[in-house]
Amino acid sequence: MRDDTFRDQPHTRAQGNLGEDAAVDWLRQQGYRIRERNVSSRVGEIDAIALDGDTLCFIEIKARSSRTYGAAVEAVGTTKQRRIARAAALYLARKPFDGPCRFDVLALDLGEQGWSYTLVKDAFMVPG
DSSP states (O other): OOHHHHHTSSSHHHHHHHHHHHHHHHHHHTTOEEEEEEEEETTEEEEEEEEETTEEEEEEEEEESSSTTOOGGGGOOHHHHHHHHHHHHHHHHHSOOOSOEEEEEEEEEEETTEEEEEEETTOOOOOO
């Protein structure tokens, strides 16, 4: 993706959509099998739900076009983690899964050469 394509979007939601599309394509290349995207509930949203082998992964995707506010991977704090965990619990209550689960974070930082991807598997435990 060209730098100006991302930055020329009319709002951050449109930028996020472009970033998520690139992220999902990259995840597929890494062997993830995407089950669902943008799963919303009253308690929060999960950007992507995928299988990595036999593990169900709840994936938070963060895209940043500059380092002004830090790297994208730094943007998933404890408040966001709690929302994701609550949304995952609700998802599992509706669609039970008999296997291991984990929370991954995929960070995209845009540079002159395009996206740089940082995948953190098992990025956090469910906060108390």
